[in-house]
Amino acid sequence: MKKLLNTLYVTSPDGYLSLDGENIVILDKDAEIGRIPLHNLESIVSFGYRGASPALMGGCANRNISLCFLSPHGKFLARVTGGVRGNVILRKKQYEVSENPSISIGISRNCILGKVYNARWVLERATRDHSLQIDVGKVKHASSILAKSLKNIEECEEMDKLRGYEGEAASIYFGVFNELILQQKKDFIFTGRNKRPPLDKVNAMLSFVYTLLTNMISSALETVGLDPYVGFLHRDRPGRVSLALDLIEELRPVLADRFVLTLINKKMVVKKDFEKREDGAVIMNDLARKKLLTEWQNKKKDIITHPYLGEKVEWGMIPFVQSMLLARYLRGDIEEYPPFFWK
Numbered sequence: 001m002k003k004l005l006n007t008l009y010v011t012s013p014d015g016y017l018s019l020d021g022e023n024i025v026i027l028d029k030d031a032e033i034g035r036i037p038l039h040n041l042e043s044i045v046s047f048g049y050r051g052a053s054p055a056l057m058g059g060c061a062n063r064n065i066s067l068c069f070l071s072p073h074g075k076f077l078a079r080v081t082g083g084v085r086g087n088v089i090l091r092k093k094q095y096e097v098s099e100n101p102s103i104s105i106g107i108s109r110n111c112i113l114g115k116v117y118n119a120r121w122v123l124e125r126a127t128r129d130h131s132l133q134i135d136v137g138k139v140k141h142a143s144s145i146l147a148k149s150l151k152n153i154e155e156c157e158e159m160d161k162l163r164g165y166e167g168e169a170a171s172i173y174f175g176v177f178n179e180l181i182l183q184q185k186k187d188f189i190f191t192g193r194n195k196r197p198p199l200d201k202v203n204a205m206l207s208f209v210y211t212l213l214t215n216m217i218s219s220a221l222e223t224v225g226l227d228p229y230v231g232f233l234h235r236d237r238p239g240r241v242s243l244a245l246d247l248i249e250e251l252r253p254v255l256a257d258r259f260v261l262t263l264i265n266k267k268m269v270v271k272k273d274f275e276k277r278e279d280g281a282v283i284m285n286d287l288a289r290k291k292l293l294t295e296w297q298n299k300k301k302d303i304i305t306h307p308y309l310g311e312k313v314e315w316g317m318i319p320f321v322q323s324m325l326l327a328r329y330l331r332g333d334i335e336e337y338p339p340f341f342w343k
Helices: 054-060 086-098 102-131 136-155 160-174 201-224 242-265 288-303 315-330
Strands: 002-004 007-010 015-020 023-028 031-037 042-045 067-068 075-082 274-276 282-284 304-305 313-315
Touching: 002 054, 002 136, 007 315, 015 042, 015 054, 042 102, 042 201, 054 067, 054 075, 067 086, 067 201, 075 201, 086 315, 102 136, 102 242, 136 160, 201 242, 201 288, 201 315, 242 288, 242 315, 282 288, 288 315, 313 315
Parallel strands: 007 042, 042 067
Antiparallel strands: 002 007, 015 023, 023 031, 067 075, 274 282, 304 313
16 A cells, blocks of 8 residues: 555555545455545555445545556556546646647657666666676767767757657667676577567567556556547557557666566576567567566565655556656646656
8 A cells, every 4th residue: 555646556456445434444355454534635546356335436436536446467447436527627638738749849858868868777787787797888888878868858849859869769778788688698689679570589578568568557547547548759549558658668778678687687587488480470488478477566566766756666656656747747736747767
C-alpha cells in the first residue's frame, strides 16, 4: 500500500477494499492493513482480483474519486466513476494539446531529454562498475556524444528535428550496447537494434520487455484518466498507444535495457532458451518467457527514490507516477512535465 500525490495504490494481490464511515479500509486476507480518510484521496488504484465493496464503489462515485482495478501484473481491467468527472476536461485538454505543436514539443522534448540522459547514465554506470571488462574509451566517447546531444534536444523547437536527434542518440547508444554484455558474449551478440521480427536473442528480449513496459504505461495512463492512444511525439495511428510510446522513451534505458542486461550477465537466460524460425526471427521459448516474467515481477518490487518527488517508490510504480505528473501538468497544477532522470 502506497499513497502518492493523493492517489492510493494497493499493490497486494489479496487486498480487498471496503468502506467504514468516511474511511477506506484495506484488508489483506481479512486482516486490516490500512485505513485512510476518503477526503484525502483523488483516486484509488488496486492491483488485485478481490475487488472492493459496493458501498466503497458508491462512496467513491459520490465523491468523484476514481477507483481503478488492475490485475496483479498491471493489466487495466476497469474504472468506477460517478456521473461526469474531471477526466472529461482532462482528456479534452490532452486532445487540444496534441493538436498544438508549440505545447506538444515541450512535452515531447522532456520525454526525449529523459531518454538520452538515462541512456548516457547507463553507459556511465557501466564504465564505473565494469571498467576492466569493457572498452572504456569507446563507451566514454559515446557518452560524450550523448551529452552534447542533450544540449541540442533542450533547445529544439521543431518536432521533426527532435525525432532526428532522438534517432541519432539511439544509434550512438545501441552502437556500444554490446560492450555492456559482460557474460555469455559468444551466445549473446548485439550488432544493432532490429524488430518485426527480432533477429537475435538480445533483440528478442528487448522487444518483449518493451511490450511489457508499454502495457504497464497504457494501464497507468488509464488510471489517471488520460487516453493512451493520443500522443504528442508519436502521432495518432489506429491501434497504436501513442501516448504510452511517448512515456516509454525515458524508461527504456533504465528499466527495460538494464533489466535485459541483468538477465544475460547473471546467466538467468542462456542460449538454449531461444528458438530460430524459418523466416529468421528469434524468439524465446515458453520456459524462457516464464523466467523473464518472474524476474520482471521481482524487478518491479525493487525500491528507488523518485528523482522529482523525493519519495521511495517501487520501480513498478514509476509509470503510474509519470502518468500522474503528466496529468497534473495538463491540468495546470505544475509548470512543465518533469521527465524521469535516473542516476
